Amino acid sequence: MTTTYRGAWKEAEVAEFLQQSSFPIRLASVGADGFPRVVSLWFRHQQDQILCVSHRDSHLIKILSANPRVGFEVAPNEPPYYGVRGQALVSLEPLGDKSTLHELLSRYLGGSDSGLGQWLLDRSDEELLITLKPSRIYSWDYRERMAEAV
Structure with missing residues (x-):
């Protein structure tokens, strides 16, 4: 699948932003009842894919x-x-x-030494890898324009 890029940044700038960003990804999906769900997840960008992890029994x-x-x-x-x-x-x-789990723990918690990190590692055999393969990516950047307005 080919990804279409539009907006303020070129493909390489989007990749750099996703590799450097420590903001969680907001993932929107539609439940069986037809209502949208938005879930924030830790992620990492790898070779035009976005990788996340969630427990196999989660609603997501x-x-x-x-x-x-x-x-x-x-x-x-x-x-x-x-x-x-x-x-x-x-x-x-x-x-x-x-x-992947170790990389996420390092990126968002600074390592796996915390109680949360150890808990997640202890149940890693119950986790699933979520791989997003983007078809469309839109970027925006209002930093320069907003700085001028202040």
Whole structure:
């Protein structure tokens, strides 16, 4: 699947932003009742894919198993506003080795030494790898314009 890029940044700038960002990804999916759900997840960007992890029994995994189409956004909550959003298809598979989980713990917790880090590692065999394959990515960057307005 080819990804279409639009907006303020070129493909390489989007990749750099996703690799450097420690904002969680907001993942939007539609439940069986037809209502949208938005879930924030830790993520990492790897070779044009976005990787997340969730427990195999989570509501999110149930929703994604039924409908692999998602919307997503990675952006700060506070101004100035910038980031990426898009659409993707999701695939689910057992986590396997713990390298993705270790990278997420390092990125968002600074390592796996905390109680939360150890708890997540202890149940890693119950986690699934969520792989987003974006079809469309839109970037925006209002930092310069918003700085001028202040």
